[in-house]
Amino acid sequence: MGDNGVKRSIRLFLLVCLAVLQLRAEDLLSSIMTDMKQFNEIATQTKQNEHYQPYIVSVFEAKELEKLGVSTLKEALLLVPGVDMATDNFNNQTPIFRGSNPFAYGQSKLVIDGVLVNNLFFDSYSEYLSMPIEMIKRIEVIRGPGSKVDGINAYAGFINVVTYAEDFEEFESNDKVVFKYGSYDYRMGGFVKNFKSKDFKTHIDFYYQKDNKNISSGPDGLSQGALGPANIALSQSGEAPLWLDEYSLGLDVRYKDFRLKARMLQHKQGSAYGINLTLPQESDRMKLPSYYAELGYMKKIHSFKLDIKAGVKYNAFDSKAKLAPDNLVLGSVVFPDGIYGEHYAKQRVLYQSTYVKYSGVAKHTITIGYKARQTRTIQMSSKLSNLATGDATLVDYTLTRPFFDKDASRDVYTLFFGDEYNVNTKLSILYGINYEQTSYEDAGFEPRVSLVYSKDFKNIFKAIYSCSHRNPSWQEMFTKNNHARVGSTDLKPEKVTSYEFSYIRNFTNESYLQSDVFYLVNKNQIYNSATDPVYRNSAKTDIYGVELEYKGHIFANDKVYANYTYLDGRYSTDGGKKYNLPNVSHHLAKGYYIYSFSGTLSLGSTLKYVSSKDRAKGDARSKVKAYTTVDTSLNYKNRHYNYTVNVSLKNIFDTDVRYPSPQNTYVDDYAQARRTFLLTLKKSF
């Protein structure tokens, strides 16, 4: 071989080496890109990148809340900026977002692992507020009309509960068993179990819990003439049965591109403050069972992502109680042994949705889809003591004096279009429109535009304009023959137009300060009253406010979270004079602090301040008092045997907390639990 041959061989060898190196580098780059994509997906799904999302969102990790002794979903939601809690005579509790209509249900939506669980009767989700925190992995709360799930319209707030069914490669959750014991003889037991094989992934969670909570309440609504002036003297004060007895079984099965989600919740509670605002007996009860099953199919085909779901949901309102005390007089009839009642209404929802996401156009992700819902009452019965003779024995009034329209039904069709346009690395715009048609009053077109501008990692700005609505709940439309609530099918949807601005200052990966300004214009607000029990679109409210939220730490091994909300606004009925917002706190401040002494022992404390609330126009009672509650908790985790013991003391200063009652009902409002303790034992596997 001559010199030229040697040179050629060397060149060839070098070229091969370079090619091999290039190939290896390309493999590495491709592997890095895949990793980055995977972490992007996890960050988006887990809201790790919450500050870049086109809505105002707060995320709470349940494991952190457990350290604070937070025991239920309700307790967790009380930490959310701008969220207060309201209740009613059923003890149908509902979170109030930014002071929006404290006596309405359904202005916020609760979604568990992507399934909307608001019940049809009230459009509330009170029965899920007692869900133990140990069954929950993460809670994502969007304030304002935004929504994480296509086709679900949140009005004032959207709560996404993610259970341990969520599964990412290398981020698997532990199985666990948990037991709790606390005040009011509270007992709870539950477990979380995951099974995994090549194609199948199965998740099961189960819990059972009960207590015998009774809280001193009254005088009841009779004192205000709820059942006429003749019965005022029969008014009572005493222990309101607020006990709980429930169990729940959740199931999540994934096979390739299919996913089945199902849950059965059997919720039973005391009759609280009485259907007719008269103090019930201790054993009187209300059941709010909730069952659902949803089958989904999700497939990525090139630039398309297809998401098809179909589901069925059953809810019921099932009450059995003494409705009025002995010797009650209605007209000319005297009831020497009082009035008893059994009310039952069962509803069914069938739904189907299809959404297609297309990311084939540079910088755009376009979503288009529809959701169709068919809702029906499938069973109803109404039994009362004999209204003609006053005899306490139950008479079937299902046909002659139903408490609810047995033929109630409503079909809802929603079309959705949206586009997320990433203009450049700093600016993204989300715009879209929802159109909804129902078999009653339509909500029509509702646009939404959201801009997120990240100047750099430390400075992020958001501007959001959105419109949304809340369809009247079934009790607002179909309740009949009731002294406290009368439905109307002429109701229009409540409507909101919101303007929100947000600035986020990131200090590090783990600490930030967020400030939000919002202005909400609410129309067609649905109200009724004790003197006029018929639900009407009677109010308009303008609400504005500021939210501040900080998360970070002061020392090594601690965590601090604090938020403050100021809100105010004007309220008017039927176009009349404007008044201050009734039953709304203008200042809300919440926060928690966790100090870890070591990897095993930590001390946590939460603080909540809720300012006083004005009464509604014409209500002469003094304001609902402000209150501050402090909880504290000691948490021990044994890493060797993987068990945790938590002891917590709640409301340690025994503060008198009351949720407002409407005028002419429980004059002293609805008293809540005072100081309580809770012991939690958890073993992970």
Add this chain to the structure above:
Amino acid sequence: MIRALLFSTLLIQLLFGYNYDDLVLKAQSSIFPKIMLLDKKVQNKLIDNKIIYTIVYDTSDYETALHVKEYINTTFKGYFGKYPYKINLVDFSHLSPNTEASALYVLKSSTDNIKKAADIAFQKGIVSFSYDVNNLKDGLALSLMIEKSTILYLNKKYLHVKNIDFIDSLLSMVKFIDKNSI
């Protein structure tokens, strides 16, 4: 008033804050070793034919360093590409120019400690990865953040370092950053 509040909060963070985000730790543990292999001169950094990946930590962060080590071992199972590796955990107080390292992964610490680690990496001509992007201003080379998406940051200073030569495709993926832009 608000400025003062922001300033003191920031100061407190810098003085005391050694909390870590689990997802960021995992992302960095998965991606940094691969980036190291994109250095054309990686072979020059082998020690006894091995890559020595040194995690530098503050005493109070030993558990975190251990957690990172375990995660890397689970992910890479003994090899970064074709090279066997060893992970060393070194406390800042024990870090010196004599510390064996093919690359440094630097957890959070005081500015002095970060500067010390950056200087040593620079002198040795090895890549230094930082948990906290803010520490690139003190001389560390690369970091990763989870923003809207996962972003890699490279300290501009390392574009023209004699012993480190990343392939061009990597340079087109990263965001450059210098002292003044942090």
